[in-house]
Amino acid sequence: MTDRAPFSVMVDLVPRTVRVQGEIDISTTGELVDAIAPLLTDAPDEPVVFDVSGVTFMDSSGLAVLLDATARGHHVVVRGASPLIRRVIEATGLTGVISVEP
Amino acid sequence: MHGPTRGSPAAVAAAVAAVGAVITIVLTWATVAAYDQNEDSLVAERVDQGAAVLMAAVPSIDLPLAATARLAEGSLGGSPEEVLQATLGSQVGPDLRFQSASIWRAGDPAPLGELGAPAALAGDPDQLQAFFTRAVADGGLVVRFETNGDVPRLGYAYAGADTPGGPLVVYAEQELPGDRTDVPRTDDAFAEVDYAIYLGTERDPDLLLAASAAHLPLRGRVAEASVPIGDENLLLVMRSRGDLGGTLLPRLPWVSALSGTAITLGAAVLSHRLQRRRRAAEALATENAHLYAAQRQASVELQQSLLPGQLPTVAGVEIVARYSAGVAGTEVGGDWYDALPQGDRLVAVVGDVSGRGLAAVSVMASVRHVTRALAAHEDEPAQVLTKVAEVVQGEGQGHFVTLACGALDIAGHRLTVAAAGHPPPLLVADGEASFVEVPVGPPVGSALAATYGAVTVPVPPGATVLFFTDGLFERRGEPIDVGLERLRSSAAGRTGPLGSVVDGIVEDLTHGEAADDLAVLAIRWAQ
Numbered sequence: 001m002t003d004r005a006p007f008s009v010m011v012d013l014v015p016r017t018v019r020v021q022g023e024i025d026i027s028t029t030g031e032l033v034d035a036i037a038p039l040l041t042d043a044p045d046e047p048v049v050f051d052v053s054g055v056t057f058m059d060s061s062g063l064a065v066l067l068d069a070t071a072r073g074h075h076v077v078v079r080g081a082s083p084l085i086r087r088v089i090e091a092t093g094l095t096g097v098i099s100v101e102p
Numbered sequence: 103m104h105g106p107t108r109g110s111p112a113a114v115a116a117a118v119a120a121v122g123a124v125i126t127i128v129l130t131w132a133t134v135a136a137y138d139q140n141e142d143s144l145v146a147e148r149v150d151q152g153a154a155v156l157m158a159a160v161p162s163i164d165l166p167l168a169a170t171a172r173l174a175e176g177s178l179g180g181s182p183e184e185v186l187q188a189t190l191g192s193q194v195g196p197d198l199r200f201q202s203a204s205i206w207r208a209g210d211p212a213p214l215g216e217l218g219a220p221a222a223l224a225g226d227p228d229q230l231q232a233f234f235t236r237a238v239a240d241g242g243l244v245v246r247f248e249t250n251g252d253v254p255r256l257g258y259a260y261a262g263a264d265t266p267g268g269p270l271v272v273y274a275e276q277e278l279p280g281d282r283t284d285v286p287r288t289d290d291a292f293a294e295v296d297y298a299i300y301l302g303t304e305r306d307p308d309l310l311l312a313a314s315a316a317h318l319p320l321r322g323r324v325a326e327a328s329v330p331i332g333d334e335n336l337l338l339v340m341r342s343r344g345d346l347g348g349t350l351l352p353r354l355p356w357v358s359a360l361s362g363t364a365i366t367l368g369a370a371v372l373s374h375r376l377q378r379r380r381r382a383a384e385a386l387a388t389e390n391a392h393l394y395a396a397q398r399q400a401s402v403e404l405q406q407s408l409l410p411g412q413l414p415t416v417a418g419v420e421i422v423a424r425y426s427a428g429v430a431g432t433e434v435g436g437d438w439y440d441a442l443p444q445g446d447r448l449v450a451v452v453g454d455v456s457g458r459g460l461a462a463v464s465v466m467a468s469v470r471h472v473t474r475a476l477a478a479h480e481d482e483p484a485q486v487l488t489k490v491a492e493v494v495q496g497e498g499q500g501h502f503v504t505l506a507c508g509a510l511d512i513a514g515h516r517l518t519v520a521a522a523g524h525p526p527p528l529l530v531a532d533g534e535a536s537f538v539e540v541p542v543g544p545p546v547g548s549a550l551a552a553t554y555g556a557v558t559v560p561v562p563p564g565a566t567v568l569f570f571t572d573g574l575f576e577r578r579g580e581p582i583d584v585g586l587e588r589l590r591s592s593a594a595g596r597t598g599p600l601g602s603v604v605d606g607i608v609e610d611l612t613h614g615e616a617a618d619d620l621a622v623l624a625i626r627w628a629q
Contacts (some may be wrong), residue, residue: 020481026457033500057579060456060572064502064548071496071549084581091582092523093506097550 009035016046016074021054024062026101044073053080057090061081066098077101114202139170141342145325148295151342151577153327154300154463158340160331161468162199163258163274164243166190168476169493171262172273174205182270183215185587188479194218201255203274203327207267208234214270221275223252234271234528235332238262243332247301247309254278254302256311258332298319300337303328311336400621402558418512420626421448422600424608428573435619436466436503437571442477446513449477449486452569452623453505453524455547462501463546469494469503483507483520484556491522491546491554498547505546506569510561510625517567520556522546528593531565535594565598566626568593573620574611600626 007022009032016039024032039048048069052058069076077099078089086100170189174182182205193199194217204224211227215470223230229250237259239246242387248257255275262270298313298320300306305319313320320341329336337425413421423439436455439446455466470492473486480486486507496504504523511517519527519538523545526538541555574586592610596603604624614619 016398059578060454060502060504061543064456064498064500067502067545067548067550068500084579087582091525091542093521093544094523 001016004073005054007031007098011035013039013066016048016050017051018037019051019054024052025057025059026053026061029061032062033068036065036069040069040073041070047075047077049077049079052059052082052085053081055082055085059064063088063092063094067094070097106442111528117156127545136306139318140258141323142325144341145295145342149325149327149338151295152295152338152340153329156329157334157469158462159480161464161471162423163276164260165468165471166193167258167260167274169245169274170205171260171473172493173479174270174272174475175265177263181215186217186272189475190217190272192331192478194274197506198489199276200274201277202440203272206234206271206273207340207460208238208261208269208271213273219275221273222255222256223248223273223351225250233257233259234261234273236263237271238269240333245301245332248275251549254282260417269582278311282310284315284319294343296341296343298339300339302332302334303337305337305339316342342595344565394518409438413441414448416441416443416448416512418628419448419510420600422604422624422626424604424622426608426612426616426620428616436462436501437573437619437621438466438470439569439621439623440470440474441623441625442474444478444509446511448510448512448625449483450508450510450527450567450569450625451477451505452571452621453503453617454571454621455501455503455575456545457501461499465498465501465503469546471503473507477507481509482556483509483518484554487520487522487543487546487554488552491543491550491552494547495551496549501547502545502549506540508569509575510567510626515561515563516558517628518558518562519555520554522552522580524552525570525575525582528568528570528590529559529561529565530568530593530596533561533595535590537590561627566603566624568604568607568627569623571619571621572614573618574608576618578617600624 005022007028008020010019011017017038018033018036022028036048038044050066053099066078078085079101081100089098089100091094127564141263147190156613168191174185179372186203186205190200190203194201194203198247200334202216204213204219204221206213209231210477213221223233223246229328233244233246241261243258243260246257248255255277257275259271259273280411296313296315297304298315298318300312301309301311307318310318320339324339324341326337326339326464329338353464356609386621396443413423421441423441425437427437430433435458442451453463453466453469453473455469469490473490476486476489476493480489487505502523506521506527508517508519508527517529517538519540521540521542523542526540526542528535531537538557538559540557541565543554544550544552570589575589576582577585589607589611592607608622
């Protein structure tokens with residue numbers, strides 16, 4: 001709680017990229033969902049890349065945001081995930097659903 | 103010295119009196135307004151919590167019917183009558199959820215199968231067919247206030263997809279209490295409010311379903327909320343029976359009026375008043391803490407109403423379950439467990455929904471009921487999860503659900519497990535503990551379609567299998583495997599009664615302060 005990294009999210013429309021910093025949990029996913037909404041509205045065949053190299057923590061509510069993007073037809077790519085986040089994706093059985101790239 | 107001049111004691115006294123009077127009036131008005139607003143928002147909050155309880159109960163009606171219709175039209179084997187028995191058999195009877203259930207081919211004059219009492223609506227074939235036509239047109243659950251028969255009932259119908267010969271319709275009836283007013287309360291969390299529930303969106307006395315008070319409509323400080331059920335609505339109206347905010351707030355205007363008067367009496371009284379105000383503020387803070395605790399209690403009761411009231415007794419195994427609400431926040435989480443005896447086997451389910459709050463709990467309730475209905479019909483955990491994923495696909499409203507499903511062959515000493523995004527169970531045998539190596543598929547409830555695999559492992563006599571949710575082992579910022587290893591080593595080598603073994607593990611891992619919700623289901627084979 002004390003050294004909580006500030007949360008920020010930046011969005012590029014071309015190519016569709018979301019750059020997130022800080023911790024993704026129930027208190028920050030609202031901001032994340034609002035920020036990425038413009039990326040998910042059209043052209044569902046385009047992949048969406050989540051650059052999480054600045055993310056120190058992600059819980060199941062963060063995974064729900066990624067899954068929601070796949071639910072709309074986008075191919076979701078997670079880039080720069082720490083071993084901790086990779087393991088969360090793997091343990092939740094999502095390796096076949098979300099692409100994890102270095 | 104002719105008359106009062108500037109600064110004279112009389113003028114000062116008059117000014118003090120005037121200012122004092124103004125302050126007194128403003129303070130009194132402000133506290134009355136604060137009291138009103140506080141009580142209004144508390145009633146509104148209570149009605150939202152009541153709506154949450156109702157909303158969480160809707161899937162228990164909707165989903166068994168939907169699952170019956172979908173299974174009966176599929177090629178899973180079994181006649182419609184057998185499917186009806188498998189999915190609804192345990193829920194139909196004089197004191198159970200439904201008093202009558204039947205499955206029909208739309209347009210046919212007689213049912214394909216029925217359970218419990220004959221359907222009262224069958225006494226009027228025209229209305230019955232009209233209701234089924236409504237169900238087919240709607241494609242989901244339809245609800246009807248049923249006055250055929252001796253007592254009023256609610257009738258529910260769910261139509262499956264159109265198949266050769268016409269769609270199948272599953273129909274069920276639920277009797278309403280003979281006297282629908284003064285229905286005794288079963289939930290202490292709502293002891294201080296009166297309520298009335300109507301079908302529809304109006305306070306129509308003919309469509310009253312239940313009420314805690316004899317005199318209707320409820321008058322006074324009331325709030326209402328609407329809960330969708332199929333193509334209909336339930337209207338919940340609540341009234342506070344006393345002061346929801348405790349006894350201090352209603353007295354506060356008097357406190358202000360008296361203390362305001364005190365200002366006008368002199369500076370000596372002012373310090374006294376300030377002291378009283380400070381005490382009042384302290385008392386308010388204490389009351390707020392109580393209110394927060396009461397709200398949290400209501401959330402916990404809602405969650406616990408969704409867990410099995412009693413675990414089944416099954417020969418050859420001992421079953422223990424623990425659920426603990428996390429310490430974080432007042433919003434209810436969505437962990438659950440189920441133990442379902444099925445012939446000579448036991449089906450164990452533990453699950454968790456992402457996120458918290460009302461929507462999360464209603465998603466959890468859906469998945470839990472679908473899993474129960476399907477587990478009664480399917481033998482293999484992998485098949486159960488594949489079917490659950492299919493039925494709840496896209497129903498998650500932004501949440502997803504992880505669950506592990508185990509089938510325990512008690513006499514055969516074998517355990518088969520499948521998992522959807524959920525940690526595998528821990529098997530503790532002969533002092534050693536190891537996780538069952540389950541192929542984990544994706545969670546259910548999102549738009550993903552998925553098929554699941556399973557693994558079967560032998561279980562020696564006296565061994566314990568431990569299903570759990572991540573609240574048991576996860577710590578923020580720590581790799582999952584570190585938490586899992588802590589759980590494994592804590593469980594290894596423990597002996598004694600199963601209840602104290604489970605309590606020991608929970609205490610060891612959380613130190614009584616679990617941040618997140620946690621559920622544990624432990625099953626031990628006899629020696």
